[in-house]
Amino acid sequence: MNVAQYFLNGAANVLSVAMISGFVMSNGQATTTASGPTTTGGMPVASGVGVNAGKAYLTFETIPGFFLQDDPTTNPATFDYTASNFGLIDRSYPTDDDSSSRKTQWQRFNYYVDQLNHGSGHNVQYRLLFIGRHSEGYHNAEESFVGTPAWNCYWAELYGNGTAVWEDPSLTPFGESQAMKAHNYWQQLIETQKITPPDAYYVSPLARCLETANITYAGLPLKSRHPFIPTVKEGFREGISIHTCDRRSSKSWIAANYPDFIIEPSFSETDQLWNGITAETSSAQAYRSKLVLSDVFDNDQSTIISITTHSGEAASLLGVLGHIPFSLVTGAIIPTLIKITTVREKPTPTTTQPWTTQSWCTNGPPVASVSGICTCSGGMLPVAASPIISPR
Numbered sequence: 001m002n003v004a005q006y007f008l009n010g011a012a013n014v015l016s017v018a019m020i021s022g023f024v025m026s027n028g029q030a031t032t033t034a035s036g037p038t039t040t041g042g043m044p045v046a047s048g049v050g051v052n053a054g055k056a057y058l059t060f061e062t063i064p065g066f067f068l069q070d071d072p073t074t075n076p077a078t079f080d081y082t083a084s085n086f087g088l089i090d091r092s093y094p095t096d097d098d099s100s101s102r103k104t105q106w107q108r109f110n111y112y113v114d115q116l117n118h119g120s121g122h123n124v125q126y127r128l129l130f131i132g133r134h135s136e137g138y139h140n141a142e143e144s145f146v147g148t149p150a151w152n153c154y155w156a157e158l159y160g161n162g163t164a165v166w167e168d169p170s171l172t173p174f175g176e177s178q179a180m181k182a183h184n185y186w187q188q189l190i191e192t193q194k195i196t197p198p199d200a201y202y203v204s205p206l207a208r209c210l211e212t213a214n215i216t217y218a219g220l221p222l223k224s225r226h227p228f229i230p231t232v233k234e235g236f237r238e239g240i241s242i243h244t245c246d247r248r249s250s251k252s253w254i255a256a257n258y259p260d261f262i263i264e265p266s267f268s269e270t271d272q273l274w275n276g277i278t279a280e281t282s283s284a285q286a287y288r289s290k291l292v293l294s295d296v297f298d299n300d301q302s303t304i305i306s307i308t309t310h311s312g313e314a315a316s317l318l319g320v321l322g323h324i325p326f327s328l329v330t331g332a333i334i335p336t337l338i339k340i341t342t343v344r345e346k347p348t349p350t351t352t353q354p355w356t357t358q359s360w361c362t363n364g365p366p367v368a369s370v371s372g373i374c375t376c377s378g379g380m381l382p383v384a385a386s387p388i389i390s391p392r
Helices: 003-008 105-118 138-146 148-153 173-193 207-217 251-257 282-299 311-320
Strands: 020-026 029-034 056-062 124-133 200-203 304-309 333-343 368-370 373-375
Touching: 056 282, 105 124, 105 173, 124 207, 124 311, 138 148, 148 368, 148 373, 173 207, 200 207, 207 304, 282 311, 304 311, 311 333
Parallel strands: 124 304, 200 304
Antiparallel strands: 020 029, 056 333, 124 333, 368 373
16 A cells, blocks of 8 residues: 555544645544655645634744743753753742742642643643653664764664664663653652653654653553543654664554553554654654644643654754753653644645655665765765665
8 A cells, every 4th residue: 555545545644744745634534635755846735734624724833932842042962851840940920829939849830831821822832841862772872882884874774683673663771761761750749749641642653662651651540531532643743764663563562552641543563664664854754743733732631741743843842832842861851831822713724845765875884974965885885775674
């Protein structure tokens, strides 16, 4: 089945589209026209991301001044969210009163966000997002070991090295400890800072995100009306390249290993987006990010939302939300307050770059790699070839 058939046959409410030329949501449903990734022809034009049967669309705006991660002087590479109250700035709010001195910073901030929504009007809503990058996976450890050039041009196109598997990899022991660090920190803030935990949880379908979210949130003292039952959404997966770590496992595997997770209805049994030859462009990924965010915000009225995703997709989401660039190290979590406005008019079309063909050194690690261009050993030219994947 090609990509077009995937969207047109049984994907009526798919929300994870990176390669489409039309998409309109209406009460959770969608109509699509689709085309596969291409490296030829003109710029593909996609419909605007519409809600209410295409009669309206959503705009996103990050509201700065509440978190250290909003400050351009904060260094993402060294920032530790567990050492700084998730980055929440110690400041006053317009909603503070005589009782505020007896409340924690998080209690006062959560109350402020609630009051923003109470007075925002019909077309405006405010959401607090906790966007988390998965903890260290075996692919991260392998890239650190062999170096990025060798990883991108050879090792990433294999499913493993005989010892470790990085095709849809699981977490390393260090990665598990990073996720447990997040779990313990949430536990601490719930108990000591009275932080309001998320109302809803969303997670990428890739194994490292499923595992990270499960370790982070399972077993926390959450409110009974907002339990940890995450929704698996294709749209929150990593930017798709020819690397085998970007290929997800089957729907059956996810359901068997995470039976309490909700898998969105449109989810296909096997990965219909990764083909090992073409890679998603940044503009196509940004469009996908806007699609999935618009779907979540249009259909889920939760104020506080957790999204467990990847470094590249987190960057894409932050860009769509108007946040300054802030790269997440493995296991990091960034909170951001956003304003969502419903514009009651038909959205304008969006132009995205076509997917591109990627090549790699099938004869072994490269001599060098500059700006993503592989220089293979023995004078061999990089080729577009199917990566070596496992039987699963």
